Amino acid sequence: MKELSLHILDVTQNSIRANAKLVNLTIFESIAKNEFTITIEDDGCGISAEKLQYVTDPFVTTRTTRKVGLGLSLFKAAAETCGGYFEISSELGVGTKVVASFMRDHIDRVPLGNMPDTVVTMVMSFEETDLIYEHNYNNRSFVFNTREIKETLEVTSLNEPDILQWIREFIRDGLEEIMEEE
Amino acid sequence: MAKSLAELKAIREKKLNEINLRHGKNGYRVVVGMATCGIAAGARPVMVKLMEEVQAKNLVDVTVAQTGCIGMCKLEPIVEVYDSNDEKVTYVHMTPEKVTKVIEEHLVKGNVVTEYTMTVVDGKVIDTTVKA
Ligand SMILES: Nc1ncnc2c1ncn2[C@@H]1O[C@H](COP(=O)(O)OP(=O)(O)OP(=O)(O)O)[C@@H](O)[C@H]1O
Ligand code: FES
Ligand SMILES: [Mg+2]
Numbered sequence: 095m096k097e098l099s100l101h102i103l104d105v106t107q108n109s110i111r112a113n114a115k116l117v118n119l120t121i122f123e124s125i126a127k128n129e130f131t132i133t134i135e136d137d138g139c140g141i142s143a144e145k146l147q148y149v150t151d152p153f154v155t156t157r158t159t160r161k162v163g164l165g166l167s168l169f170k171a172a173a174e175t176c177g178g179y180f181e182i183s184s185e186l187g188v189g190t191k192v193v194a195s196f197m198r199d200h201i202d203r204v205p206l207g208n209m210p211d212t213v214v215t216m217v218m219s220f221e222e223t224d225l226i227y228e229h230n231y232n233n234r235s236f237v238f239n240t241r242e243i244k245e246t247l248e249v250t251s252l253n254e255p256d257i258l259q260w261i262r263e264f265i266r267d268g269l270e271e272i273m274e275e276e
Numbered sequence: 277m278a279k280s281l282a283e284l285k286a287i288r289e290k291k292l293n294e295i296n297l298r299h300g301k302n303g304y305r306v307v308v309g310m311a312t313c314g315i316a317a318g319a320r321p322v323m324v325k326l327m328e329e330v331q332a333k334n335l336v337d338v339t340v341a342q343t344g345c346i347g348m349c350k351l352e353p354i355v356e357v358y359d360s361n362d363e364k365v366t367y368v369h370m371t372p373e374k375v376t377k378v379i380e381e382h383l384v385k386g387n388v389v390t391e392y393t394m395t396v397v398d399g400k401v402i403d404t405t406v407k408a
Contacts, residue, residue, distance in 0.1 A: 095316060104315045111344060164312040208320075215323045219310060219342035246281045247288050253341065255331030260284045 097207025112138025141184040176200035236268040303337025313349035325372035
């Protein structure tokens with residue numbers, strides 16, 4: 095994938111397929127620690143202990159239309175190529191947590207890319223599922239929470255162009271703000 | 277200036293009637309394939325463009341959402357358009373530019389853009405019995 099934000103979009107699609115009600119996305123960036131870590135946690139159906147052992151093997155998928163599952167193995171390979179690590183933990187009936195960590199300045203680390211568009215696409219995919227996205231950049235943080243927006247608007251779905259455009263700008267401005275030079 | 281929730285609420289109130297309309301049953305439902313293959317091939321810009329065009333053309337009876345695997349990785353990004361009778365048209369190798377045309381021709385005027393559909397790929401007519 096050309097952007098980490100595309101991996102994020104992809105991994106959260108697994109959460110949707112697992113019928114998650116809430117997806118927690120955390121991005122931790124630190125120049126001082128030379129770290130770029132993405133954590134995606136959901137409360138979906140989970141993965142059995144037996145299956146978890148080989149879930150990042152590209153030949154594992156519950157898809158019936160093709161024999162290989164690519165999402166997790168690609169994300170793992172990206173992290174490991176960049177001097178980082180990949181972890182997945184899961185419990186049946188509880189949820190799944192995926193962590194991919196990169197050396198921030200590694201030459202092969204692709205950029206985060208277009209987070210506003212990834213979040214908008216996630217929201218369009220999520221139906222009633224909620225997203226909490228927290229981005230920590232050199233100790234400054236930005237939080238986006240769909241529950242808060244739904245409560246304010248008294249709606250159950252945010253899949254409306256006007257709302258989506260607002261979310262897109264909200265994410266863009268919020269990230270710009272925390273990444274501004276002091 | 278950071279965007280505020282109050283501002284969002286104002287937009288929402290202004291548009292409330294339209295939003296209610298969208299949940300009517302007469303419109304189209306548009307879905308984009310969001311398996312890894314679809315995302316890698318460019319599903320995200322296609323999805324965002326659909327949203328932008330639905331807004332620009334004020335198509336209050338069209339919803340856009342994702343679907344999982346469509347079973348034809350090589351033809352991604354794939355967009356499926358369902359009408360109110362659940363009849364489906366499948367567009368393949370989609371791009372934001374093609375989205376503009378599909379919106380104008382199919383969703384506004386009701387004319388299927390045959391050249392982008394599954395039966396015609398890269399100018400060649402392919403087997404139409406490909407199973408999803
Ligand atoms: N969050 C999750 N909750 C439950 N099961 C999961 C989750 N993430 C992955 N899985 C399981 O692990 C398998 C492998 O996931 P992976 O993303 O690598 O491939 P895929 O989703 O099957 O296909 P692709 O991502 O290539 O479209 C999935 O088929 C699914 O069974
Ligand atoms: S995984 Fe590519 S279309 Fe199903
Ligand atoms: Mg996947």
